[in-house]
Amino acid sequence: MVEALSFPVLSLLIFVPIIAAVIILFMPRESKDLIKGIAITAAFITFGLGLFTFISYNNAVNDLRTEQDAIIADGGDIVATKLYDSTLVFEERVVWVPQLGITYHLGVDGLSAPMVLLTSMVMITGVLISWRIEDRTREFMAFFLLLVAGVFGVFVANDMFVLFFFYELAIFPMYLLIATWGWVKLREYAAMKLTLYILIGSVVALVGAIAMVLQANQFFLNEGAAVFAQAVESGVLPADSTTMSFGITQLTLAAEAGAFSVPILGDISFANLWFPFVFIGFGVLAGVFPFHNWSPDGHVAAPTAVSMIHAGVLMKVGAYAALRLGVQLLPEGAQTHLPWIVFLTLVNVVYGAFIAFRQRDFKYVIGFSSVSHMGLVSMGWATMNVIGMTGAGLQMFSHGAMTALFFGCVGMVYDRAHTRDIPSLGGFVKVMPWVAVAFIVGGLTSMGMPGFSGFVAEFPIFVGMWNASPNISLQIGNFALTNYYSILVIIAALGIVITAAYVLRVTGQVFFGAFNREKYPDVGDITLRERFILVFLGTPLVVLGLYPQLMEPMLVTGLRPVLALLGVST
């Protein structure tokens, strides 16, 4: 077990950036160096906390696993809930609005620990890469820190309401960052489009969440009263729990006890009715086709730091929330709906890659590659087995670091060349060797080359798809589609070939060939600060690729409760 801490590490993760943002807002606007100093200090403190969380979790993961094995061996009731509860560490719990069962409840489990680390990494690089922002530095840094605080909040929330609170908190600063500091040609359109897409998704999911809470409340008041009493007695739920609660543990309990399986609309069960709203509602942020449209525009229009945080972390917020609130709380709905949602994810993977191939704008290539890679994450969720979902978890981290690296590279090139038109670039390896190397590392990760984290993430997803194939069937009227995952996975694997094609094409055209000194007279090598960014983001891609054990065990502990709810033994 992880030792209880004397300081609230997760609250600090959220509040260090918020406090720094407030301090920055009160600084005189001329003292830019001081502002940047505060921002980077906050970022390093947060990174320290994130790393600490990750390492503590990693050190304890064997114990947690043993504990989980005992729970599974013990059988008995409420296994999934207990499994989930057992992996939550660094819990903090303060009752917020008791009448509605809202609790400020934080905790990390095996799924969120890597995400916390990723967020804190991207945060540092984001602040560093924005070092030269001169226009209203104060506001930029303050909004950036607020955005990051919101993202941390989503990952560490163990209460649905808190999750939504931080989710929406993150969206607004993002709007302003893109609209104010983004690429002039596109920023207003893209920022508004992105904000509206994401908010529509989230509010639809919010209605679903409220429905879930009320359904669970009715259940615990009536049929499930005994389950509730027993859970409180055995300590799975805290002693002051009420039947109405937004707590994810308690809703997991409701899901496990069958509260969401009752028919509510004809013979359609509650879970089957609401799952598409919740999963796709959050899936919008994860770029699920056909709701991915905001993402390339948003990424291209955003300033580099925001593209990094957005593609690197925020899209994972969507995938994470879709899993946590969708699959975990409505497993029956997942079994019904994921077999068709998987087609959407396939479109993401293949179509995204094709579109990326067609782009002339350097940044659009990366934007569409995100759509393609995030499709793999959702596809991993759709496998509903341990290997595929673990792969998806790894892919979230891997893609986060990789995309941040990509956007960092694009930003560095654009800052100097002032164009992102691929055909007019060329030979940049000669002037910016560091960027070229970093881009190639990212590219190799992207195309799933063994030895890089992309391989250890994507390979399990494909294996998971293949393994899942015999168990999945999709009922369309009287016709049952079976064993089609194996076909989908072959098509998806072809998507990787296209990925390789566009990565190589871009690398070749931008970094190799002849460098036109007359056209780019001022282009020079990058600074030490920028090298740090590239190394900082590139290292985990290699480390994770060579040593996936770093994350695989914790992801499995995090996924076990979800899988138990799906009826898969691990």
Next chain:
Amino acid sequence: MNEFNFLQSLPAIAPEIGLVITAIVLLALDSGIPFVYAGLPESRRKGLALVTAVSLIATALMSIAVWSPTPETTGLYWGGMVRYDVLALVFKVMILFAGAITALIAVDAEGIGNKGEFYLIMVVSTLGACLISSASDLIMLFLALETTTIPLYVLAGFKRGDTRSSESGMKYFLFGSFASAILLYGLSLLYGFSGQTNLYAIAEYLSSGAFTANAFPVLAALVLILVGFGFKISAAPFHFWTPDVYEGAPTPVTAFLSVASKAGSFALLMRFLIATFPAAVVINGQEIQNFWVTLVTALAVVSMTFGNVVALAQRNVKRLLAYSSIAQAGYTLIGLAAVQVTATSTGAEAVAAITYYMFMYTFTNLLAFAVIIVFSEATGTETISDLAGLSRRSPWMALTLTIALLSLAGVPPAAGFFGKFFLFNAAVQANLVWLAIVGVLNSIVALFYYLVIIKVMYVDKGKDEDKPIPISRTYLYVMGVVSVIVILLGTIGVQPIFDWALQGARALLNV
């Protein structure tokens, strides 16, 4: 009814007594007392704002600390004219704060801040709004409504030299008196059927089964009354006066009438519908509750959709806030529709949700108007596109307006997020999932036009970019304090306020 006890009855109207004293003091300070005191000189009349604000806030704090009702003292007082309960207290407190903030943000407004009678008339209107929230008798109800609105007619036309202001006052008066007449007709019908003027007594009579005639006349009375109220809360389709009056009236007046009369009217509407037509009232086998719930639902959908869609096209920021306030009335009506008692809902959460929403709306809207007053006093314009570059001209004003707009849009950490959440939660609880979905979709539309204003302030470049806008100390403090309140209401302040609202709800519903 108990025997009349003067001292026990006093706390029920203590805030109103405080307001009357304030009004007298203001009158004395402004125009003097013959042979004794000459009154404040013209140059120092602005000090009256501070006097008003301090005494209103003191009254509010005293009502909480000293005159707060307990379960034993809750009940009808003054011959059944007013009901003394927590719900009335919550609304009175928010109205008193609204009056205080309005006084402070009116200080530097040209042709308003240095006029003593402005503060006096506003205090009288506040008095009426306070009475509205506790009125429990048809006569008191109408009297209080008129005490609120007649001063508002005067205030809307306060700038006599300004044709827009005069037009606004005239329009408000014509529409207002028309609506009052309709309302009064409805009330008189109700009195005619039941022979009672007390809301609770009417309910008792109607549910006793003594009224066996056709339900239709009662429903007709109900419709007339709802139309009257629809005007007061500016719900579509009874909103026609709103944009013109909001735009034409002096901005501090707009600020005040957008919150105080609305909050009071919602308090009264809740009390009226719940007290007079509870689920128990069944006439000829028809549950009257179903009827008004349907009406309110329709009003909610129309208001939200109409307000938000039309707001999209506005160029004047006050007009935009007018349409936004129509939409906000629509959201609040969602809560009212959810007040109905069903298998899964007692209605208490819905009443609390409305109360919380009005509480946060009062502060939020006043915050938005405070910024607009400073801006239009400095630049003489109210057009949205002229806000361009505000974040460079005055970062604090831009940030303050951003907080206010985010709260109106329902984005955390501002208070509006919880406000909307409570309302939608209540709707889902009352099995009105579709209404909640209409609400959230509308809030997306609304977010668009709020974001456009924020975008203009932060992104667009204006022609006066490099001219900073000075903010006087009063406004700086008011904006700072109210911003903090709006943020606190959306974070750690939720629990106490919601809890208080829930107490009020229980007092109203007797659960």
